[in-house]
Amino acid sequence: MRTLIKRLALITPAFAIAAGTGGAGQANTGNDDPHSRALALSVVESGDRVEIELIAHSDVAQQVQYEIELIGNSKARHNGDTRIPAGNRQVLSRLVTNVSDTWCATVAVVEGNGATYTLTAGDCS
Numbered sequence: 001m002r003t004l005i006k007r008l009a010l011i012t013p014a015f016a017i018a019a020g021t022g023g024a025g026q027a028n029t030g031n032d033d034p035h036s037r038a039l040a041l042s043v044v045e046s047g048d049r050v051e052i053e054l055i056a057h058s059d060v061a062q063q064v065q066y067e068i069e070l071i072g073n074s075k076a077r078h079n080g081d082t083r084i085p086a087g088n089r090q091v092l093s094r095l096v097t098n099v100s101d102t103w104c105a106t107v108a109v110v111e112g113n114g115a116t117y118t119l120t121a122g123d124c125s
Contacts, residue, residue: 038064038084039092039109043121052105052121054093056084062112070105072097 038058044051054068065081076095084090097103104124110116 037109037115037117038062038111039066039107039119041105041107041119041121043105048098048100049096050099050103050105050122051094051096053091054107055089056082056092057089058084058086061086064112065110066092066107068093068095068105068107070095070097070103072099072103074098 036059038056040055040057042053042055050070050072052068052070054066056064058064061084063081063083065079067079068077070076074097076097078093078095080092082092084092095105102123105119105121106124107119108116109119
């Protein structure tokens with residue numbers, strides 16, 4: 001069941017928040033509604049492996065900046081500054097790591113309208 005909920009996180013950030021996998025994070029300006037956010041996390045856990053995707057899906061074309069970090073048995077980082085088109089779902093980044101017990105993914109986002117927020121997944125404290 002947990003895997004099903006995490007896979008539903010692909011569809012909408014609201015499922016990710018309810019499942020604890022795509023974290024609501026901190027909205028510093030503006031964008032408090034997860035449905036209106038341009039970026040969301042998709043998480044798939046399989047055995048000792050975690051794969052996260054940063055998904056763009058915005059109602060308006062806009063510039064977004066992001067810093068993504070995945071910590072498990074190793075640490076992976078990716079920064080981006082890209083223009084996303086309106087209405088098109090696309091994968092901006094995909095990170096995979098092996099994990100033993102705990103892992104943490106964080107994404108700091110700045111949208112074109114100035115809205116900032118942090119997406120989290122996993123065991124981030």
